[in-house]
Amino acid sequence: MSDAVIAVDNDYIITSWNRAAEKLYGWTATEVLGKNIYRVLPTTYLNGASEQDAIKAMQSAGKWVGEVAQKRKDGTEVIVEACVSYLRNEKGNIIGMVSINRDITEQKRYAEERQRLYEQLQHLQKMESIGRLAGGIAHDFNNILAAILGNVKMATEKTTDEKVTKYLSRIKAASERASALTQKLLGFARQGKYVPAPVDLFDCVRNVVEMLEHTIDKRIEVVVEPASMPTKVIGDRTQLEQVILNIAINAVDAIMPTLEKKQHGVLRFAWRSGVREEIKDVNKHLLLDQPYFCLAISDSGIGIPKEIQKKIFEPFFTTKEIGKGTGLGLAMVYGIMQNHHGAVYVESEVGRGATFELYFPQVLESQTENGVKETYINQKLMSNKRVLIVDDEDMLRELLTEQLTEAGYAVCEASNGVEAIEVLKRLQAEQVRVDAVVLDMNMPKMDGAKAFAEIRALFPRMPILIATGYAQDEMVQKVVESGANGVLVKPYDAEALFEKLNEILKVRA
Known part of the structure; x- marks a missing residue:
């Protein structure tokens, strides 16, 4: 029999102990018979049950079934499913109890691990959904800000009234602050500006530490x-x-209450090779x-409660006082790490500090040999050129048209990819040359990526600038790799x- 069978009398003295019990608990029958x-x-009763619950169940139903944790002879813990019922004599009187115990330790651990992975997967899916929402909001917000900032600049250039200039300056400052906020949202949504190059992460840590040492307690x-290993990665320095700085600032904030x-x-930066299997399981x-390799940033601060650890990477979640945090710092960390094919994991206990583990792919030699293309910008503007502006935002399109026209460019417009191709074909038929296209990525009817491919198929030498306030980095990089000019x-x-247009038009000329 594989189940342990244990009998006790009414005083809880052991009267029977089978071989399966000997194997499960490590005690022989000789050692335990006659003992309490x-x-x-x-x-220890599990799942919220108690000894009182078991007694009540026995009194009402004559049986109790539940899970308990027990200690073996060697001190290790075993989790069993116990089925306890009364023992009666021939007259029906209760003379004790018998418990049939089945070892479910591995089963429970497997179930708990499966539940943990399921919760992590749910969390990742939730974060992805929030990321898409954040990116969509940032897209619309960036288009509005572009129109505001552009019109403010034009108004500033045309007015001589000092009071009006002051008001416009305030609008510009507020808009730039809003722009910085959208960049944080895009960082979380993995849609921010991304300039990959070989970067030594150790140098990044050193730069952040030099910055911190002059400002912290x-x-x-x-x-x-x-x-003890190479710390180079391909990424945006x-x-x-920003990732390292955000975590370090949070660590300093967590340490401050403990200093009194x-x-x-202590704020510690440590390194180790490899990545945990459980990290691989949920970061496909x-x-x-x-x-x-892993950069572990740990602190001796107040620690993070378990119930909060699942929320800390969500945008706008903060435990700081109103006005002292946007709740976007760790959300940005999460998005940037995903964007770099990395992962972030936190371990913490209240009162025992926290450790943020940042996992990065090590750079391969072939990647460093390829290097990163650099562009050099000639500041001189080129006029008398024709540019096609393709954007679904009427206000932004009109603003760009006005700015380019004032700079001496001829401008034509399209509100989506389909319309852009029609305009280019019509102008070609009229023998009107278009020198460059400024192409938005997120548009109705035909998005920027599809429009780029079709324009290039029809006009292989056409310079195309990609304009993006919302686009997955992978999509932008693919378009750039396909030959976009900037x-x-x-x-x-x-x-x-103007600088981008000047650059690509000089090349074409």
């Missing part, structure tokens, strides 16, 4: 451990330093053909547009 069951098997010791009592805190975007990230100013 609770001294031999310290027992002198009682906080910053420790940067040496790395600005975004990677301890008078000392990781690169299977590349080795990974990327403008909304909201951009007129000078940025």
Whole structure:
């Protein structure tokens, strides 16, 4: 029989102990017979049950079934499903109880692990949905901001009234703050400006530490451990330093409340090779053909409660006082790490600090050899050229048309990809040359990626600038790899547009 069978009398003295019980608990029958069951098997009721619940069930139904955790002879824990019923003599009087115990330790651990993975998967799906929503909001917001900033610039250039100039300056400052906020949203949504290059993460840590050491409390010791492996990655240096800085600032904030009592805190940067299996299980975007390493940023702060740990990467979630945090710092960390084929994982206990583990794919030699193409911008503007503006936002399209016209460009417009192709075909038939196209990525009828492919098929040498306030980085990179001549990230100013146009038109000329 595989189940342990244990009998006790009315005083809980063990009267029977079978071989399966010997195997399960490590005690022989000789060692336990005649002893109190609770001294031999310290027992904890699970799933919210208690000894009182078991007694009530026995009294009403004559049986209790439930799960308990018990200690073996060697001190290790075993989880069993116990089925307890009364023992009666020939007269029907209760003379004790018998418990049939089945070992479900592995079964429970498997179920808990499966539940944990399921919850992590649900969390990832939730974060992805929130990311899409955040990206969509940022798209609309960036188009509005581009129109506001552009019109403010034009109005500023045309007015001589100092009071009006002051008002316009305030509008510009507020709009730029809003633009910074949308960039944080796009960072979370993995849709921000992304400039990949070989980056040594150790240098990034050093830069962040140099910045922090001049601003944080002198009682906080910053420790940067040496790395025993290469720490180069392919990524955007600005975004990677932002990730490290955001986590480090949160760590400092967590340490501050402990300094009054301890008078000392530690912020530590440590390195290790590889990636945990459970991280791989729930982060399917990781690169299977590349080795990974981990940057662990730990602090001696107040720690993060378990119930909050699942929420900390959600945008606008913050435990800080009103006005002291946007709730976008860790959301941006999450998005940037996903964008770099990496992962972020947090371990923390209240009162024992926190550790944020950042997993990165190590750069391969072939990637560093390819390098990153650099562009050099000639500041001189080129006029007397014709540009096609393709954007579904009427206000933004009209603004760009006015700015380019004032700079001496001839301008034609289209509100979507289908219309853009029709305009190009019509102008070609009329023998009117179009020198460049400024193409929005997110449009109705035909999006920017599809329009780019069709324009290039019809006009292989046509210079095309991609304008994006909302687009998955992968999509933008694919279009760039397919031959796009540059990327403008909304909201951009007129000078940025002129410089890009100047650059590509000089090449074409």
